[in-house]
Amino acid sequence: MRACIVYSSCTGNTRKVAEAMAEASGLPCYALRHAPDPQDYDLLAVGFWVRKGLPDARAQRYIQSIHGKNIFSFGTLGAWPQSEHAMRCQRAARALLEEGGNTVLDDFLCQGKVNPQVVAASQRKGTHPMTAARQERLQEAARHPDVNDLQAASQRWLNCLTAARAAFHQ
Numbered sequence: 001m002r003a004c005i006v007y008s009s010c011t012g013n014t015r016k017v018a019e020a021m022a023e024a025s026g027l028p029c030y031a032l033r034h035a036p037d038p039q040d041y042d043l044l045a046v047g048f049w050v051r052k053g054l055p056d057a058r059a060q061r062y063i064q065s066i067h068g069k070n071i072f073s074f075g076t077l078g079a080w081p082q083s084e085h086a087m088r089c090q091r092a093a094r095a096l097l098e099e100g101g102n103t104v105l106d107d108f109l110c111q112g113k114v115n116p117q118v119v120a121a122s123q124r125k126g127t128h129p130m131t132a133a134r135q136e137r138l139q140e141a142a143r144h145p146d147v148n149d150l151q152a153a154s155q156r157w158l159n160c161l162t163a164a165r166a167a168f169h170q
């Protein structure tokens with residue numbers, strides 16, 4: 001069974017998660033600009049960063065090129081990973097993947113540090129007023145992905161691989 005990891009990352013958070021998964025599994029890991037043809041694989045881990053509630057545009061374009069594959073979907077975002085916003089982002093990624101006739105075996109999201117320049121710009125524009133709750137969330141996001149996130153993502157990916165290999169060799 002051929003499997004690999006492909007990720008999109010602007011500031012490095014999602015890359016860290018992808019590289020931890022690659023190290024844990026011994027499988028190749030590609031940044032999107034070097035992404036392979038998905039047709040050459042049976043199972044792909046597809047990583048994105050959340051932008052405005054959706055997988056970032058580059059990841060979306062790659063997702064649109066994947067058809068009929070087994071997928072492990074993963075990503076990073078600034079919001080709390082258990083929040084309704086995070087759940088919506090995860091569902092959106094899943095829906096995009098399923099539109100292409102893919103089967104999402106599992107999905108994983110964790111927080112990732114939000115680029116301070118982007119935070120400052122949104123402050124200036126007044127798009128996201130700095131409340132105490134927002135500050136707390138951004139401070140926590142700045143500590144992620146942490147070692148627990150990397151371990152959790154790797155473990156979920158390994159479980160996914162084990163199940164997919166068992167099904168493939170039946």
Ligand SMILES: Cc1cc2nc3c(=O)[nH]c(=O)nc-3n(C[C@H](O)[C@H](O)[C@H](O)COP(=O)(O)O)c2cc1C
Nearest residue numbers: 009010011012013014049052053076077078079112
């Ligand atoms: C332009 C922009 C839009 C973002 N939109 C969201 C969003 O809608 N929801 C969210 O939780 N995080 C959002 N974030 C935070 C990023 O998803 C988060 O920092 C992520 O870990 C970045 O991943 P990367 O380092 O792999 O690029 C946004 C960040 C940027 C720069």
